[in-house]
Amino acid sequence: MVRAERKVSRQSLAEAVGAHYQTIGYIERGQYNPSLDLALKIAKFFDLPVEALFSLEPFRPLTDEVYGRKQS
Protein backbone atom coordinates (compact mmCIF):
# COMPACT_ATOMS: atom_id res chain seq x y z
CA MET A 1 0.00 0.00 0.00
CA VAL A 2 1.61 3.17 -1.23
CA ARG A 3 0.08 5.48 1.38
CA ALA A 4 1.32 3.41 4.32
CA GLU A 5 4.65 2.83 2.62
CA ARG A 6 5.13 6.60 2.27
CA LYS A 7 3.87 7.12 5.83
CA VAL A 8 1.12 9.47 4.72
CA SER A 9 -1.99 9.73 6.86
CA ARG A 10 -5.45 9.64 5.32
CA GLN A 11 -6.07 13.12 6.64
CA SER A 12 -3.02 14.67 4.97
CA LEU A 13 -3.64 12.86 1.68
CA ALA A 14 -7.27 13.98 1.80
CA GLU A 15 -6.28 17.59 2.42
CA ALA A 16 -3.74 17.48 -0.40
CA VAL A 17 -6.23 16.23 -2.98
CA GLY A 18 -9.27 18.16 -1.68
CA ALA A 19 -11.26 15.18 -0.48
CA HIS A 20 -12.68 13.99 2.83
CA TYR A 21 -10.50 11.58 4.81
CA GLN A 22 -13.33 9.04 4.79
CA THR A 23 -13.36 9.14 1.00
CA ILE A 24 -9.72 8.05 0.98
CA GLY A 25 -10.68 5.20 3.31
CA TYR A 26 -13.56 4.11 1.09
CA ILE A 27 -11.29 4.19 -1.99
CA GLU A 28 -8.78 2.03 -0.12
CA ARG A 29 -11.52 -0.41 0.88
CA GLY A 30 -12.67 -0.57 -2.74
CA GLN A 31 -16.07 0.84 -1.73
CA TYR A 32 -15.79 3.98 -3.80
CA ASN A 33 -14.40 4.51 -7.26
CA PRO A 34 -12.94 8.00 -7.53
CA SER A 35 -13.55 10.29 -10.48
CA LEU A 36 -10.75 10.57 -13.01
CA ASP A 37 -9.97 14.01 -11.61
CA LEU A 38 -9.52 12.69 -8.05
CA ALA A 39 -7.58 9.62 -9.25
CA LEU A 40 -5.18 11.88 -11.16
CA LYS A 41 -4.76 14.15 -8.13
CA ILE A 42 -3.91 11.14 -5.94
CA ALA A 43 -1.46 9.84 -8.56
CA LYS A 44 0.13 13.30 -8.78
CA PHE A 45 0.44 13.46 -5.00
CA PHE A 46 2.39 10.18 -4.97
CA ASP A 47 4.23 11.11 -8.18
CA LEU A 48 3.15 7.85 -9.77
CA PRO A 49 1.24 7.03 -12.95
CA VAL A 50 -2.45 6.55 -12.27
CA GLU A 51 -2.31 2.90 -13.41
CA ALA A 52 0.18 2.20 -10.61
CA LEU A 53 -2.55 3.03 -8.10
CA PHE A 54 -5.79 2.07 -9.83
CA SER A 55 -6.60 -0.95 -11.92
CA LEU A 56 -9.64 -2.81 -13.16
CA GLU A 57 -8.00 -6.02 -11.95
CA PRO A 58 -7.00 -6.59 -8.31
CA PHE A 59 -3.31 -5.92 -7.67
CA ARG A 60 -1.05 -8.91 -7.02
CA PRO A 61 0.34 -9.20 -3.49
CA LEU A 62 3.64 -7.38 -3.05
CA THR A 63 5.50 -10.62 -2.19
CA ASP A 64 4.39 -12.08 -5.53
CA GLU A 65 5.63 -8.96 -7.32
CA VAL A 66 8.98 -9.03 -5.52
CA TYR A 67 9.67 -12.77 -5.65
CA GLY A 68 8.08 -13.26 -9.03
CA ARG A 69 5.63 -16.00 -8.10
CA LYS A 70 3.39 -16.73 -11.04
CA GLN A 71 -0.27 -15.80 -10.92
CA SER A 72 -2.59 -18.80 -10.66
Add this chain to the structure above:
Amino acid sequence: MTTTQLTRYDRSMLRLMNDRRGRPLYATTTRRRVVVAAHVTLTVAIEALIGYFCLAPAEPVWPAAVAAVLMLPWMMATGVINGATRGLLELRERALDERQSADRMRVLARAHRVMTWLLAGSVVGLLAAGAADGDALRVYAAPVLAVVLTAHWLMPLWVAGLTAQDEPAEDEAAVL
Protein backbone atom coordinates in the same frame (compact mmCIF):
# COMPACT_ATOMS: atom_id res chain seq x y z
CA MET B 1 -14.23 19.94 -1.90
CA THR B 2 -12.36 23.15 -2.62
CA THR B 3 -11.16 24.57 0.67
CA THR B 4 -10.20 27.92 -0.86
CA GLN B 5 -13.84 28.84 -1.50
CA LEU B 6 -15.00 28.02 2.02
CA THR B 7 -16.26 30.84 4.20
CA ARG B 8 -15.51 31.09 7.91
CA TYR B 9 -18.96 29.67 8.61
CA ASP B 10 -18.26 26.73 6.26
CA ARG B 11 -14.97 26.00 7.99
CA SER B 12 -16.46 26.12 11.47
CA MET B 13 -19.33 23.85 10.40
CA LEU B 14 -16.86 21.50 8.73
CA ARG B 15 -14.84 21.29 11.95
CA LEU B 16 -17.99 20.77 14.01
CA MET B 17 -19.39 18.05 11.76
CA ASN B 18 -16.06 16.21 11.70
CA ASP B 19 -15.51 16.40 15.45
CA ARG B 20 -14.75 12.81 16.41
CA ARG B 21 -15.52 13.11 20.12
CA GLY B 22 -19.00 11.66 19.66
CA ARG B 23 -17.73 8.74 17.59
CA PRO B 24 -18.53 6.00 20.16
CA LEU B 25 -22.21 6.98 19.86
CA TYR B 26 -22.38 6.16 16.14
CA ALA B 27 -19.47 3.79 15.59
CA THR B 28 -21.61 0.78 14.62
CA THR B 29 -24.67 0.23 12.44
CA THR B 30 -26.70 -0.89 15.46
CA ARG B 31 -25.89 2.26 17.41
CA ARG B 32 -26.80 4.46 14.45
CA ARG B 33 -30.12 2.64 14.10
CA VAL B 34 -30.84 3.09 17.80
CA VAL B 35 -30.11 6.82 17.57
CA VAL B 36 -32.35 7.21 14.50
CA ALA B 37 -35.12 5.21 16.22
CA ALA B 38 -34.79 7.44 19.30
CA HIS B 39 -34.90 10.53 17.09
CA VAL B 40 -38.06 9.34 15.33
CA THR B 41 -39.69 8.50 18.67
CA LEU B 42 -38.79 11.87 20.17
CA THR B 43 -40.04 13.68 17.07
CA VAL B 44 -43.39 11.87 17.25
CA ALA B 45 -43.67 12.54 20.99
CA ILE B 46 -42.86 16.25 20.64
CA GLU B 47 -45.26 16.64 17.74
CA ALA B 48 -48.04 14.84 19.62
CA LEU B 49 -47.50 17.02 22.69
CA ILE B 50 -47.51 20.24 20.68
CA GLY B 51 -50.60 19.06 18.82
CA TYR B 52 -52.34 18.31 22.12
CA PHE B 53 -51.28 21.70 23.49
CA CYS B 54 -52.71 23.50 20.46
CA LEU B 55 -55.92 21.49 20.07
CA ALA B 56 -57.02 20.70 23.63
CA PRO B 57 -59.90 23.00 24.62
CA ALA B 58 -58.48 23.61 28.13
CA GLU B 59 -55.03 24.58 26.72
CA PRO B 60 -52.98 22.81 29.42
CA VAL B 61 -49.41 24.04 29.86
CA TRP B 62 -47.79 20.71 30.75
CA PRO B 63 -47.62 19.34 27.14
CA ALA B 64 -45.64 22.40 26.04
CA ALA B 65 -43.34 22.08 29.05
CA VAL B 66 -42.72 18.37 28.42
CA ALA B 67 -42.15 19.08 24.69
CA ALA B 68 -39.59 21.76 25.61
CA VAL B 69 -37.77 19.26 27.87
CA LEU B 70 -37.81 16.60 25.14
CA MET B 71 -36.25 19.08 22.72
CA LEU B 72 -32.90 18.70 24.50
CA PRO B 73 -32.44 14.95 23.81
CA TRP B 74 -33.93 15.54 20.35
CA MET B 75 -31.24 18.11 19.57
CA MET B 76 -28.57 15.78 20.94
CA ALA B 77 -29.85 12.93 18.76
CA THR B 78 -29.84 15.30 15.76
CA GLY B 79 -26.23 16.15 16.52
CA VAL B 80 -25.27 12.48 16.77
CA ILE B 81 -26.87 11.69 13.39
CA ASN B 82 -25.14 14.69 11.82
CA GLY B 83 -21.87 13.48 13.32
CA ALA B 84 -22.45 9.99 11.94
CA THR B 85 -22.98 11.41 8.45
CA ARG B 86 -20.17 14.00 8.84
CA GLY B 87 -22.67 16.75 8.11
CA LEU B 88 -23.82 15.27 4.83
CA LEU B 89 -27.00 17.35 4.91
CA GLU B 90 -25.88 20.21 7.12
CA LEU B 91 -22.81 21.33 5.20
CA ARG B 92 -23.05 23.42 2.07
CA GLU B 93 -22.38 21.68 -1.23
CA ARG B 94 -19.01 23.41 -1.61
CA ALA B 95 -17.83 21.90 1.70
CA LEU B 96 -18.46 18.36 0.44
CA ASP B 97 -16.22 16.28 -1.79
CA GLU B 98 -17.37 14.28 -4.82
CA ARG B 99 -18.27 11.13 -2.83
CA GLN B 100 -20.21 13.11 -0.24
CA SER B 101 -22.09 15.03 -2.94
CA ALA B 102 -23.04 11.75 -4.60
CA ASP B 103 -24.07 10.33 -1.20
CA ARG B 104 -26.20 13.39 -0.51
CA MET B 105 -27.98 13.04 -3.85
CA ARG B 106 -28.59 9.36 -3.12
CA VAL B 107 -29.97 10.10 0.35
CA LEU B 108 -32.24 12.86 -0.94
CA ALA B 109 -33.53 10.64 -3.73
CA ARG B 110 -34.28 7.80 -1.31
CA ALA B 111 -35.97 10.17 1.16
CA HIS B 112 -38.05 11.56 -1.70
CA ARG B 113 -39.22 8.05 -2.61
CA VAL B 114 -40.17 7.27 1.00
CA MET B 115 -42.01 10.59 1.27
CA THR B 116 -43.96 9.89 -1.91
CA TRP B 117 -45.30 6.70 -0.33
CA LEU B 118 -45.99 8.45 2.97
CA LEU B 119 -47.86 11.24 1.19
CA ALA B 120 -49.84 8.74 -0.87
CA GLY B 121 -50.73 6.83 2.32
CA SER B 122 -51.77 10.06 4.04
CA VAL B 123 -54.00 11.13 1.15
CA VAL B 124 -55.63 7.70 0.91
CA GLY B 125 -56.09 7.59 4.69
CA LEU B 126 -57.62 11.08 4.81
CA LEU B 127 -59.96 10.35 1.90
CA ALA B 128 -61.04 7.05 3.45
CA ALA B 129 -61.65 8.77 6.81
CA GLY B 130 -63.58 11.50 5.00
CA ALA B 131 -65.73 8.94 3.20
CA ALA B 132 -66.52 7.17 6.47
CA ASP B 133 -67.18 10.33 8.44
CA GLY B 134 -67.81 13.65 6.70
CA ASP B 135 -66.24 15.66 9.53
CA ALA B 136 -63.02 13.60 9.68
CA LEU B 137 -61.45 15.32 6.69
CA ARG B 138 -61.86 18.74 8.27
CA VAL B 139 -60.69 17.57 11.72
CA TYR B 140 -57.67 15.49 10.68
CA ALA B 141 -56.39 17.42 7.65
CA ALA B 142 -54.33 19.95 9.64
CA PRO B 143 -52.67 17.44 12.05
CA VAL B 144 -51.86 15.04 9.19
CA LEU B 145 -50.37 17.90 7.18
CA ALA B 146 -48.23 18.91 10.16
CA VAL B 147 -46.98 15.34 10.62
CA VAL B 148 -46.22 14.93 6.91
CA LEU B 149 -44.43 18.30 6.83
CA THR B 150 -42.23 17.25 9.76
CA ALA B 151 -41.52 13.89 8.13
CA HIS B 152 -40.66 15.68 4.89
CA TRP B 153 -38.22 17.90 6.78
CA LEU B 154 -36.53 15.11 8.74
CA MET B 155 -36.72 12.13 6.38
CA PRO B 156 -33.37 12.92 4.67
CA LEU B 157 -31.68 13.04 8.10
CA TRP B 158 -33.17 9.67 9.09
CA VAL B 159 -32.26 8.09 5.76
CA ALA B 160 -28.72 9.51 6.00
CA GLY B 161 -28.38 8.17 9.55
CA LEU B 162 -29.56 4.71 8.52
CA THR B 163 -27.38 4.51 5.42
CA ALA B 164 -24.17 5.90 6.97
CA GLN B 165 -21.30 3.44 6.76
CA ASP B 166 -18.71 2.41 9.32
CA GLU B 167 -15.53 4.42 9.21
CA PRO B 168 -12.63 2.51 7.59
CA ALA B 169 -9.95 1.59 10.13
CA GLU B 170 -6.62 3.37 9.58
CA ASP B 171 -4.60 0.14 9.41
CA GLU B 172 -6.99 -1.69 7.10
CA ALA B 173 -5.68 -3.58 4.06
CA ALA B 174 -5.92 -1.17 1.21
CA VAL B 175 -5.71 -0.53 -2.50
CA LEU B 176 -3.71 2.71 -2.46
